[in-house]
Amino acid sequence: PAEIYLVTHDNPSSGAISIFIFENNFEGKKVVQLEHEIYTDIRARWPTVRHICVRHRLERARVIIGISSPHRGNALEAVQFCIDTLKATVSIWKKKVYEADESCWKENNECQWTGQS
Amino acid sequence: MTIEVSVFYFAKSAELTGLKSETIRVASELTTVELWQDLVSRHPRLSAVRDSVVLAVRQEYLALGDVRVSLRDGDEVAVIPPLSGG
Numbered sequence: 001p002a003e004i005y006l007v008t009h010d011n012p013s014s015g016a017i018s019i020f021i022f023e024n025n026f027e028g029k030k031v032v033q034l035e036h037e038i039y040t041d042i043r044a045r046w047p048t049v050r051h052i053c054v055r056h057r058l059e060r061a062r063v064i065i066g067i068s069s070p071h072r073g074n075a076l077e078a079v080q081f082c083i084d085t086l087k088a089t090v091s092i093w094k095k096k097v098y099e100a101d102e103s104c105w106k107e108n109n110e111c112q113w114t115g116q117s
Numbered sequence: 118m119t120i121e122v123s124v125f126y127f128a129k130s131a132e133l134t135g136l137k138s139e140t141i142r143v144a145s146e147l148t149t150v151e152l153w154q155d156l157v158s159r160h161p162r163l164s165a166v167r168d169s170v171v172l173a174v175r176q177e178y179l180a181l182g183d184v185r186v187s188l189r190d191g192d193e194v195a196v197i198p199p200l201s202g203g
Binding site for chain 2: 063083086087088089090091092093094095105106107108110111113114115
């Protein structure tokens with residue numbers, strides 16, 4: 001995607017690029033406020049971070065997070081922060097359907113109102 | 118004073134109510150737990166998820182409790198079960 005290209009090719013001063021990619025299959029609804037809020041928080045905590053890209057694509061069911069910074073420590077920490085925050089705040093729900101009509105809605109441990117059980 | 122708001126149900130709460138959304142008339146000033154109780158009075162099966170939901174009022178997450186909200190005509194409220202993005 002165009003945003004990852006920006007992370008990898010527009011950073012002469014960046015010594016490290018941390019890219020986190022994972023895939024799942026799910027169906028759900030999406031409320032998009034993530035990108036703006038994540039960007040503000042990351043730049044506040046890791047000022048050396050240059051570019052940030054977060055894509056949570058429903059059709060391909062893939063999350064891609066790309067962050068560049070002069071050194072790998074900040075990029076890695078910022079990626080960790082991104083995925084933790086995504087799991088705790090983004091309004092996406094995932095339901096797993098098993099055989100025999102069983103199904104259950106997944107609940108992220110990072111979400112503060114996940115029920116105890 | 119009462120006003121009309123849109124309520125959106127997601128995930129488990131949508132299954133319990135059988136609805137994705139509805140328009141309801143409620144008091145303009147109330148707490149989040151009072152708003153929740155109003156929804157439960159309309160859809161008793163919602164009580165099953167009382168301990169694992171928050172509400173979103175104008176896209177801001179609010180816990181169920183003594184949190185006071187001021188609602189206006191056309192505001193959006195949503196029932197937010199535990200998230201599973203990522």
